[in-house]
Amino acid sequence: MKVDRRSFLGLGIGAVAGIAVSPMGMKLTDDSAIWTQNWPWTPVPVDGKVNYEKSVCSLCPGSCGISVRKIDNRPVKIEGLADHPVNDGGACLHGIAGLQYLYDPARIKTPLKKNGANFEKISWNDAIELVAEKLSNMREKGSPEKLACITDKEQGSVSGLFKRLLKTFGSPEFYTMPSLESYLEITASALHGKGKTIAFDLENASFVLSFGAGIIEGWGSPVSCFKANASRKTRHAQLYQIEPRLSNTAANADRWIPVKPGSEADLALGISSVILKNNLFDSNATSNFKGDLNKLAAVLQKDYSLAKTAKITGVKPDDIKKIATLFAKAEMPVAVFGKGRGDGAQSLKELAAVHTLNCLVGNINKKGGAFVKPNNQYLEFPDVAMDSIAKTGFGKNKTGKYVNQFFEEVNRSSQSLIEALFIYNANPCYTLHDTKKIKKALDKIPFIVSFSSFLDETAMEADVILPSHTFMERFEDVPSSGGLVKTVVGLTRPVIRPLFNTKTPGDSLILIAKALKGNIAKSFPWTTYDKCLESLTSRIWNSLSEDGFAVLSNGMPGDSQPVDVSFLAKNPASLKAQGNYDLTLIPIDNMRLMSAATASSPFAVKTVSDSVLKGKDIVVEINPLTAKGLKNRGFAVLTTPMGKTRVKVNINEGMMPGVIGMVTGLGHTFDNKYVSNKGVNINDLIGQVIEPDSGLDAAFGIKASISKA
Amino acid sequence: MVQENHNSAYKFGMVIDLDKCTGCGSCMVSCMAENNVPFKEDETNKKDSITWMRVYKLTNDKPFPDTEVVYMPRPCQQCGGKGDHGHSPCVSVCPAVATDYGYDTGIVSQIYTRCFGCRYCMGACPYHARYFNWWDPKWPEGMEKYLSPNVSPRMRGVVEKCSFCYHRYQAARDKAYAHGNKDHIKEEDYQTACTTACPAGAIVFGDLNNPAHEVHQIVKPDPHPDPRNKHVAGKSRNPKIFRLLERLGTNPKVYYLSEREWVRKQGDNYLEGEWEKIKNHHGKASHG
Numbered sequence: 003m004k005v006d007r008r009s010f011l012g013l014g015i016g017a018v019a020g021i022a023v024s025p026m027g028m029k030l031t032d033d034s035a036i037w038t039q040n041w042p043w044t045p046v047p048v049d050g051k052v053n054y055e056k057s058v059c060s061l062c063p064g065s066c067g068i069s070v071r072k073i074d075n076r077p078v079k080i081e082g083l084a085d086h087p088v089n090d091g092g093a094c095l096h097g098i099a100g101l102q103y104l105y106d107p108a109r110i111k112t113p114l115k116k117n118g119a120n121f122e123k124i125s126w127n128d129a130i131e132l133v134a135e136k137l138s139n140m141r142e143k144g145s146p147e148k149l150a151c152i153t154d155k156e157q158g159s160v161s162g163l164f165k166r167l168l169k170t171f172g173s174p175e176f177y178t179m180p181s182l183e184s185y186l187e188i189t190a191s192a193l194h195g196k197g198k199t200i201a202f203d204l205e206n207a208s209f210v211l212s213f214g215a216g217i218i219e220g221w222g223s224p225v226s227c228f229k230a231n232a233s234r235k236t237r238h239a240q241l242y243q244i245e246p247r248l249s250n251t252a253a254n255a256d257r258w259i260p261v262k263p264g265s266e267a268d269l270a271l272g273i274s275s276v277i278l279k280n281n282l283f284d285s286n287a288t289s290n291f292k293g294d295l296n297k298l299a300a301v302l303q304k305d306y307s308l309a310k311t312a313k314i315t316g317v318k319p320d321d322i323k324k325i326a327t328l329f330a331k332a333e334m335p336v337a338v339f340g341k342g343r344g345d346g347a348q349s350l351k352e353l354a355a356v357h358t359l360n361c362l363v364g365n366i367n368k369k370g371g372a373f374v375k376p377n378n379q380y381l382e383f384p385d386v387a388m389d390s391i392a393k394t395g396f397g398k399n400k401t402g403k404y405v406n407q408f409f410e411e412v413n414r415s416s417q418s419l420i421e422a423l424f425i426y427n428a429n430p431c432y433t434l435h436d437t438k439k440i441k442k443a444l445d446k447i448p449f450i451v452s453f454s455s456f457l458d459e460t461a462m463e464a465d466v467i468l469p470s471h472t473f474m475e476r477f478e479d480v481p482s483s484g485g486l487v488k489t490v491v492g493l494t495r496p497v498i499r500p501l502f503n504t505k506t507p508g509d510s511l512i513l514i515a516k517a518l519k520g521n522i523a524k525s526f527p528w529t530t531y532d533k534c535l536e537s538l539t540s541r542i543w544n545s546l547s548e549d550g551f552a553v554l555s556n557g558m559p560g561d562s563q564p565v566d567v568s569f570l571a572k573n574p575a576s577l578k579a580q581g582n583y584d585l586t587l588i589p590i591d592n593m594r595l596m597s598a599a600t601a602s603s604p605f606a607v608k609t610v611s612d613s614v615l616k617g618k619d620i621v622v623e624i625n626p627l628t629a630k631g632l633k634n635r636g637f638a639v640l641t642t643p644m645g646k647t648r649v650k651v652n653i654n655e656g657m658m659p660g661v662i663g664m665v666t667g668l669g670h671t672f673d674n675k676y677v678s679n680k681g682v683n684i685n686d687l688i689g690q691v692i693e694p695d696s697g698l699d700a701a702f703g704i705k706a707s708i709s710k711a
Numbered sequence: 712m713v714q715e716n717h718n719s720a721y722k723f724g725m726v727i728d729l730d731k732c733t734g735c736g737s738c739m740v741s742c743m744a745e746n747n748v749p750f751k752e753d754e755t756n757k758k759d760s761i762t763w764m765r766v767y768k769l770t771n772d773k774p775f776p777d778t779e780v781v782y783m784p785r786p787c788q789q790c791g792g793k794g795d796h797g798h799s800p801c802v803s804v805c806p807a808v809a810t811d812y813g814y815d816t817g818i819v820s821q822i823y824t825r826c827f828g829c830r831y832c833m834g835a836c837p838y839h840a841r842y843f844n845w846w847d848p849k850w851p852e853g854m855e856k857y858l859s860p861n862v863s864p865r866m867r868g869v870v871e872k873c874s875f876c877y878h879r880y881q882a883a884r885d886k887a888y889a890h891g892n893k894d895h896i897k898e899e900d901y902q903t904a905c906t907t908a909c910p911a912g913a914i915v916f917g918d919l920n921n922p923a924h925e926v927h928q929i930v931k932p933d934p935h936p937d938p939r940n941k942h943v944a945g946k947s948r949n950p951k952i953f954r955l956l957e958r959l960g961t962n963p964k965v966y967y968l969s970e971r972e973w974v975r976k977q978g979d980n981y982l983e984g985e986w987e988k989i990k991n992h993h994g995k996a997s998h999g
Contacts, residue, residue: 031807035827043847044866047747047858071859078859079744081907092910095740101857218733218911228910232731250734253780260776501853593735605743608754609736611768616755625775655778656770675752676851 050074056550058480058492059097060473061600064223065480070497077497087490087553089225099603103472108674110457110469111502134517136449146172146395148421152428154179157378157481159538163511170386170525172395177405179428182344183483189353194374194563201487202338204230206370209332213266213356214245214341219591221344222484247663248656260658263586264702265315267352272311273326275302277362282330284364290565297571330363334370342591349693349700351574361565367558374563378481380491381538387521406699412443422449429599431459435701436689453507458672469504476506477532489554493546506531574695581643581705587662588703589684595667604676613652614665620681621650623663629653637711642687642704722817724919724964726929731913734782738764741908746862749848761842763873764905771973781974787840787873788963789819795944795962801832818875826869837956841872876903898924930966953978
């Protein structure tokens with residue numbers, strides 16, 4: 003057949019028209035959608051009956067109430083619990099991501115024993131027997147005091163049981179990791195006497211003077227702080243934020259006052275000096291000062307005049323005067339301490355200097371001020387049975403006052419100071435300064451028992467791991483802490499049956515105690531931890547089990563408090579950053595990254611900005627004036643006396659010139675590709691600087707240099 | 712087709728107080744957990760990181776120490792399109808009717824199994840609110856157990872975006888039906904996951920058409936079109952409230968509130984001098 007022009011065009015037009023009117027196009031589009039989108043590996047979540055359970059989140063000391071949405075027995079979402087006395091509805095990103103901890107494939111699924119460089123699985127019976135045998139040997143040798151223990155906090159029944167085991171065993175070596183709560187107690191102890199803690203009434207304060215406290219960066223009980231901060235707008239309350247970097251808190255504040263890193267204490271003393279000199283103090287309140295106020299006043303007039311303070315801190319004299327006047331004349335002022343999240347290194351000089359401001363303007367135990375209250379006491383332990391070995395061992399002196407000194411002494415000693423160590427809910431190999439030194443100290447301890455749920459940096463160093471349930475799988479009492487005005491105890495409860503072969507830490511301890519027999523077993527008469535918890539909290543158990551929490555005290559303490567400023571009156575020196583470089587490296591606490599014992603979840607890491615983490619590289623903040631020759635988002639080498647690391651650079655006007663900021667919470671090295679091996683751990687780059695008068699590690703940063711890579 | 716509840720159409724929207732927002736990221740995580748959003752090893756390439764709700768950082772670009780920073784959460788803006796007639800930029804370009812405008816709710820839908828991944832909608836969206844699944848979602852072994860049955864996990868090759876937690880609307884509607892009042896969904900019964908999670912209370916969500924709802928009381932949407940731009944409807948009568956790229960006439964249902972002028976100015980691109988003329992005319996120009 004001959005195809006002429008006419009028939010060709012006719013056919014063509016016919017074909018186009020045919021395709022256009024036929025449903026084939028639509029059908030193919032539809033089919034391609036069906037073919038390309040129905041894959042057997044795309045999960046189809048199983049449906050079921052929706053139900054909710056109340057519990058308490060214990061990922062951080064915030065102790066927020068949570069509501070867990072379940073489909074049949076399967077938890078699918080965590081949300082804040084409305085009407086809970088701590089958080090009333092809101093939740094932070096880490097708590098919401100809580101299920102990622104529960105289902106984390108990197109969890110420790112069964113007891114483990116170190117064999118050479120690797121772990122091997124063992125049964126619970128064998129694990130407990132192994133621990134009991136090692137411990138019995140120590141007692142037989144008459145050196146029970148060589149058993150030490152590190153946990154996250156003083157309060158709560160689990161720490162209580164650890165302390166109890168140590169006591170009946172015969173060791174005083176109980177330590178807690180630094181936390182805002184521990185600093186509050188240290189400050190209260192220095193200024194007001196032992197057994198007390200401090201809370202800040204941020205909800206009502208009309209003028210908050212924050213010395214770097216990251217009120218919206220995870221400081222204190224985070225959700226409660228977020229709420230108090232958000233209510234500032236309607237209450238017309240003011241927030242002045244003092245720190246070297248434009249943190250989120252500084253950005254949200256009414257005024258940001260940049261201050262040279264490490265000079266916060268000096269600024270606080272400079273402000274006190276103005277208050278004393280200009281008679282801005284509350285004369286009723288100063289009558290509570292027990293001696294030494296005159297001595298302090300003399301020190302302040304001499305060493306903290308406006309001009310001198312301005313020189314040390316970089317804050318203009320007029321501004322210091324203005325801040326002092328505003329603070330002293332505000333209706334309900336409160337000065338807040340604890341840089342960042344408040345759980346990093348702090349100096350007692352700074353803590354005491356800031357809190358002295360509260361004492362001077364007379365806002366102690368007043369609405370909108372600082373509350374000095376007795377420590378939480380709600381647990382009723384029966385008496386501990388102790389034999390003569392236990393009594394002798396327990397009566398010995400502790401190796402160090404705080405955990406950092408403990409590691410220092412273990413490192414220093416030529417003999418084996420500590421033979422066995424229990425570690426629960428703490429990751430010192432990651433969270434303490436100079437992580438290499440901490441690992442070295444752990445290497446010197448022959449037997450380490452970890453109670454961790456995850457194989458983190460410290461658990462890797464353990465000889466035996468007795469894995470704990472996550473907070474979704476167990477009962478535990480969770481006392482509120484970290485400067486919260488109300489004293490609340492929450493109850494964490496299991497919302498799902500344990501996924502793996504793990505135990506409640508309390509049960510592990512009871513089993514160890516029973517295996518040790520004698521007085522030790524007698525001191526742990528309970529069959530299970532759950533029974534133990536019920537009897538220890540019998541006074542508040544009804545409320546705990548019914549409401550999920552018990553409010554121990556709601557209002558402010560009524561009494562006046564004695565104030566002792568003798569520590570400051572001795573005029574302790576401010577500490578310098580270690581090293582000789584020109585710049586100062588400081589840590590940045592970022593709300594989206596956890597930096598304590600619990601690592602961040604995959605969701606949390608996902609939300610981190612690409613100006614903090616890019617690929618596997620950490621991004622440091624630096625002012626354009628300091629970043630001479632460096633390109634924004636380019637590579638650089640950061641050097642401190644502790645070591646060198648490759649970083650990316652974020653040139654940022656919100657950073658004080660001369661300072662480099664690096665986020666905390668990155669650089670984990672355990673096995674979890676979503677969370678680990680991203681960036682560096684700033685604690686590898688900063689060394690300890692011990693404050694001589696307190697024994698605290700007070701390294702606010704370290705000297706550093708940065709150059710093009 | 713007859714619009715069944717024509718007289719009682721909802722217009723769900725939100726207002727975000729940028730002065731209260733702390734940039735904490737709770738809204739982002741709550742959204743991901745609620746809507747089965749996956750995660751992968753490296754999420755630092757933000758162009759392929761699926762975040763229905765994304766928090767942006769804004770700065771006033773002033774040198775130290777006058778620098779200021781504000782965070783801006785950005786869900787899907789649920790545009791009503793020009794004149795608020797339902798011709799949202801993405802809906803208008805979708806060849807597969809995989810995304811559609813709900814006249815009964817004002818919510819722009821996304822039907823994953825209809826989408827074949829042409830990504831026209833992503834090009835059309837002025838807010839970068841849409842994300843493409845370049846890879847199959849993968850949950851580490853065991854973690855798929857926390858997935859919610861209310862939202863289907865998406866597969867490789869489709870576009871996804873914020874739905875104002877539509878499944879929560881459905882649940883609230885079912886509840887209203889069960890209580891015999893099908894046209895009246897209670898304010899507290901339908902709240903998005905970001906709203907309930909926000910620890911600062913910065914997000915307020917509700918029906919913009921209902922004067923009893925807090926979001927209406929804060930936004931005070933102008934019932935008349937903007938006389939200077941007939942495509943713009945529902946402008947806020949509060950001069951501190953703005954929408955993103957408002958003058959495009961996309962008519963988003965997400966409003967932002969800030970006391971800081973430089974923040975409001977960043978809501979759009981202005982020629983030199985234009986902002987000065989426009990800034991005091993928010994919603995006041997219409998009808999005296």
